[in-house]
Amino acid sequence: MSQGPNIEKIDKEEKFQIPAKYWILFISALCVILIVVTFNTAALDGVTDTGAGYVVIPFQEGVTAVGGALRQHAQSVKELRSLREENAALRSELDDVKSELSVLQQQSYELSRLQELYRVDQQYVSYEKTGARIIAKDPGNWYHTFLIDKGSDDGLAVDMNVIASGGLVGRITKTGPGWSRVESIINDNANVAGCVLSTQDDLMVSGDLTLYSEGMIRFSQLVDSEGAVVEGDKVVTSRISDKYLPGILIGYISTTHRDYNNITRSGYLIPAVDFEHLDTVLVILRTKDIPDEEETESGK
Amino acid sequence: MKRFVNLLIGMLVVLVCFVIQTAVLRGSSILSFRPNLLIIAVVSLSLFLGDSAGIFLGFFAGILCDVCFGPLLGFHALLFAWTGYLCGRFTGILFIEDLKFPLLLIEVSDFVYCFCCYIFEFMFRARMIAGFFITNCIIPEMVCTLLAGVVVYPLLSILYRKVMREKTESQKRQERSEHA
Numbered sequence: 001m002s003q004g005p006n007i008e009k010i011d012k013e014e015k016f017q018i019p020a021k022y023w024i025l026f027i028s029a030l031c032v033i034l035i036v037v038t039f040n041t042a043a044l045d046g047v048t049d050t051g052a053g054y055v056v057i058p059f060q061e062g063v064t065a066v067g068g069a070l071r072q073h074a075q076s077v078k079e080l081r082s083l084r085e086e087n088a089a090l091r092s093e094l095d096d097v098k099s100e101l102s103v104l105q106q107q108s109y110e111l112s113r114l115q116e117l118y119r120v121d122q123q124y125v126s127y128e129k130t131g132a133r134i135i136a137k138d139p140g141n142w143y144h145t146f147l148i149d150k151g152s153d154d155g156l157a158v159d160m161n162v163i164a165s166g167g168l169v170g171r172i173t174k175t176g177p178g179w180s181r182v183e184s185i186i187n188d189n190a191n192v193a194g195c196v197l198s199t200q201d202d203l204m205v206s207g208d209l210t211l212y213s214e215g216m217i218r219f220s221q222l223v224d225s226e227g228a229v230v231e232g233d234k235v236v237t238s239r240i241s242d243k244y245l246p247g248i249l250i251g252y253i254s255t256t257h258r259d260y261n262n263i264t265r266s267g268y269l270i271p272a273v274d275f276e277h278l279d280t281v282l283v284i285l286r287t288k289d290i291p292d293e294e295e296t297e298s299g300k
Numbered sequence: 301m302k303r304f305v306n307l308l309i310g311m312l313v314v315l316v317c318f319v320i321q322t323a324v325l326r327g328s329s330i331l332s333f334r335p336n337l338l339i340i341a342v343v344s345l346s347l348f349l350g351d352s353a354g355i356f357l358g359f360f361a362g363i364l365c366d367v368c369f370g371p372l373l374g375f376h377a378l379l380f381a382w383t384g385y386l387c388g389r390f391t392g393i394l395f396i397e398d399l400k401f402p403l404l405l406i407e408v409s410d411f412v413y414c415f416c417c418y419i420f421e422f423m424f425r426a427r428m429i430a431g432f433f434i435t436n437c438i439i440p441e442m443v444c445t446l447l448a449g450v451v452v453y454p455l456l457s458i459l460y461r462k463v464m465r466e467k468t469e470s471q472k473r474q475e476r477s478e479h480a
Contacts, residue, residue: 020351024385027359031381034374057368059315060323067323136322138369139338145369147322181369189425209422210432 057179060135061149127245129163129282130154135179144184144207145170148281151178156283159243164281167272168192168237168248172283180283185250186217186275193241194250197234199224205235205250205269212275216254220266229256235269245288307353309463310345313456314361317341322368335448336410336441338365342380343387343406344453348460351388358384379416383409399453406449407442414438 132148150156152175162169162182170184185192186207194205203222211217222229233253237244249272256267317337338361346354362377387405394401418433 018352020355020385020388023352023355024381027355027381028378031359031362031374031378034377035372038373059319063319063323136368139318139321139334139336139365147368188422188427209427209437210429213436 057135057147057149057176060147064133064135064149128285130156130285131280131282132180133280134278144187144212144275145173146182146184146278148180148182148283149178150283151176151180153177155285156180157287159287161244161248161284162281163248163284164273164278168244168250169273169275169278169281171243182281184275186212186271192244192250193238194219194235195238196222196224196229196253197236199228199233201229202238202240203235211268216268216270217251218266219253219269220259220264222256222265222267223263224265229253229265231255241288243288245284245286303353306349307356309459310349310353310357311360313345313459314338314341314357315364318361318364334441335444336413337448337452338380339383339410339413339445340406340449340452341456342384343409344402344456346384346388347391347394347402347405348457349388350391351385354384354388355381356384358382375420379413383413399450402453403446403449406453407446410442410445411438414441 132150134146135149136147138145156172156175158172158175160172168185170182172180173183174181188207188209190207192205195202201222201224203219205219208218231253235250237246237248239246251269251271254268254270256265258265321337342358342361345357358380359377362380365376366373
């Protein structure tokens with residue numbers, strides 16, 4: 001039996017209450033002050049980081065851990081039958097692989113000699129890295145920022161680069177004791193200074209919300225008068241970037257076209273990382289040190 | 301005392317929705333969009349508990365978002381607090397069991413919230429993609445939120461009826477006569 005509208009308030013002993021409209025004005029003023037303060041300074045960062053660390057991060061880590069454990073358990077039950085057959089096949093394959101390995105080792109020695117010849121700088125494969133798991137994505141559908149489960153206690157700091165499966169994912173914009181927030185390169189207001197690997201021409205890579213459904217991000221300001229840059233060329237982070245370490249793969253050129261000024265080119269880029277299916281990432285434990293320079297708001 | 305307990309229960313509901321939305325639902329992406337459970341929670345709870353409680357719960361939900369994700373502290377808090385306030389003004393003029401009006405309110409709040417996010421995140425940087433944004437981001441999210449609201453709102457109204465609602469005069473008289 002459905003009740004009527006709930007308009008009977010019983011509490012006769014109710015004390016005097018501040019009407020809601022004063023509360024909303026007070027809360028609005030407080031929010032505006034907070035917005036202005038956080039926009040201009042970093043005064044409140046410590047309070048909010050530890051607060052989030054105590055209240056929310058444990059839940060998110062717990063939920064992710066439980067979800068991961070359940071998924072693993074279900075998978076192991078499914079795989080039990082086929083594992084025995086696979087084992088026998090793998091043993092024979094192992095012998096073949098061992099002989100291949102010795103050939104590859106010889107080739108790797110030759111590669112490092114050739115790299116020295118061309119004076120290629122230290123590749124990012126030799127930077128010290130640590131793995132982290134993504135525990136939460138932002139609640140909106142388009143910021144493409146996410147939280148990982150390592151923070152300042154694990155040696156992470158703001159502006160450290162984050163990579164996954166060999167490509168650039170983004171950089172850390174905020175750290176707490178046991179968590180960090182990562183802003184990805186496909187974020188609409190993210191900018192990365194990149195360069196085309198084959199021709200060493202610099203360009204600016206930007207995220208774009210309108211393009212992501214097609215799986216692409218845009219680039220601009222490519223100075224390439226001979227038209228040497230073609231589809232499929234690799235784009236890596238540039239030496240002139242002040243937040244990103246050089247040589248990290250960003251993606252592959254998809255299309256280019258000349259700008260109206262007839263000097264620069266722009267176009268679209270396919271990122272190397274699949275952002276829809278990110279689960280674990282690697283954080284490079286080295287920030288780029290630029291002496292005597294102010295950090296800009298969007299990483300360049 | 302009851303109001304304080306109701307607020308605590310409301311905060312717990314908001315926290316659970318926040319954790320579900322950010323940690324649990326990121327894996328499932330049928331339409332690659334997730335429903336905005338926080339909007340559903342804030343609108344429903346402010347419909348049940350009134351505008352003052354709505355302001356507080358909205359502020360709490362917004363602070364959770366801002367601390368963990370938002371670029372600026374206070375941005376989401378402001379949006380959600382106003383959502384809670386305006387929806388809380390509708391308390392007392394509708395049937396709790398009715399589904400259509402609360403869902404309509406949830407949809408409108410979701411649209412306004414998304415549009416405000418668009419204004420501050422994109423328009424102020426001169427990225428005028430309003431048409432694209434509405435069709436490709438806001439509409440799918442509203443559809444997802446509607447489907448989730450059909451499930452979540454009745455659950456919350458059951459919670460409210462069993463746990464949080466104060467007994468009406470007729471119910472109290474009935475209980476007294478039963479005990480006598």
